[in-house]
Structures are given as structure tokens and as C-alpha cells.
Amino acid sequence: MPVQMVFPNYAVAEIARSTAFYEALGFTRNPDFSDETTSCMVVNEQVAVMLLEHAKFDEFLTAGQQRAPRDTLENLLAMLLGSRDEVDAFASAGAGAGGTLSKPVEANEWGMYGGQLTDPDGHIIDFFFMEAPQG
Known part of the structure; x- marks a missing residue:
């Protein structure tokens, strides 16, 4: 389904x-x-x-469930963006709106360009752009 x-x-x-x-x-x-x-x-x-x-x-x-304490990671949202410029803009917007850039924006060995943003409540967003494979 x-x-x-x-x-x-x-x-x-x-x-x-x-x-x-x-x-x-x-x-x-x-x-x-x-x-x-x-x-x-x-x-x-x-x-x-x-x-x-x-x-x-x-x-x-x-009954019996409780919300995770703030210092406990409950999930990680990953978002694929459309370009390196969108990654840079996302990082800037998030930091400017009260978030924390918890991992710097950079390229990695898998062909991704991105970073990690923590929102004001401690939720983590990985955001990145990935070049289409050449072949």
C-alpha cells in the first residue's frame, strides 16, 4: 500500500x-x-x-510512554536539496532564525555537499545536495 x-x-x-x-x-x-x-x-x-x-x-x-528528554536524540530528518546554492541558503536561513549549524557545510567523499542544522528545540536536520552520478 x-x-x-x-x-x-x-x-x-x-x-x-x-x-x-x-x-x-x-x-x-x-x-x-x-x-x-x-x-x-x-x-x-x-x-x-x-x-x-x-x-x-x-x-x-x-500510557507508559514519555517524550524524550531534550538532550536525547529522538530522530534525524534528512533533506535532499536541489543545488549547492540551496544548501548554503538553507544553512544561512536556519542559523539566522535561531538554529545552530551543528555540522559545517562541506563536501564529503560520497559526492554530497551539505551540513547539519539543529533547531531551537534540539531536532536535527541533515541537509545536502548530491551530484547525479556520471556514467
């Missing part, structure tokens, strides 16, 4: 701050699925990141 969309869910401390951060990265807030505690941040037609304030996020947990 094919997946229609993907919705990573992130627990955030302050919805306004987190929404502004992801808007600076070029994501668009979908007001139909957003409110004062939740922002649906559209990446493209198949992916939207759900930002949920802690109490709202906790409503999705079942």
Missing part, C-alpha cells in the same frame, strides 16, 4: 518560535491543520512537519 504523505511530529517548547524557524527555512504553515499549540509546516505535497507544543505532543502518547 503506497504512502500518501509523511508527517514527522516534533515536540516544541514555543510554537511561535518554532513556526518562525521553519518558515525561515522555506516551509509553509498550513492553517487548516494548525492552532495555538500546533503548526503543520508543509515541506512539499508529500511531507509536512507537525510542530506540537509539549502538552499537545504528549496527548499522542499512550
Whole structure:
């Protein structure tokens, strides 16, 4: 059965701050699925990141589950971008909006050019561009 969309869910401390951060990265807030505690941040037609304030996020947990502490890595989102210029712009936008460049933007031995950004709530985004294989 094919997946229609993907919705990573992130627990955030302050919805306004987190929404502004992801808007600076070029994501668009979908007001139909957003409110004062939740922002649906559209990446493209198949992916939207759900930002949920802690109490709202906790409503999705079942008995005995708890949100990971801030210093614990819960996931890592990897994003393929369209060019080196987009990688540089993504890094600049994220750092300018309160994120931290947790790995510098650089080329690696696998033909990728990218870096790693940590958002204000500690969620990690790997972002990169990869040249098409020559052959």
C-alpha cells in the first residue's frame, strides 16, 4: 500500500518560535491543520512537519510512554536539496532564525555537499545536495 504523505511530529517548547524557524527555512504553515499549540509546516505535497507544543505532543502518547528528554536524540530528518546554492541558503536561513549549524557545510567523499542544522528545540536536520552520478 503506497504512502500518501509523511508527517514527522516534533515536540516544541514555543510554537511561535518554532513556526518562525521553519518558515525561515522555506516551509509553509498550513492553517487548516494548525492552532495555538500546533503548526503543520508543509515541506512539499508529500511531507509536512507537525510542530506540537509539549502538552499537545504528549496527548499522542499512550500510557507508559514519555517524550524524550531534550538532550536525547529522538530522530534525524534528512533533506535532499536541489543545488549547492540551496544548501548554503538553507544553512544561512536556519542559523539566522535561531538554529545552530551543528555540522559545517562541506563536501564529503560520497559526492554530497551539505551540513547539519539543529533547531531551537534540539531536532536535527541533515541537509545536502548530491551530484547525479556520471556514467
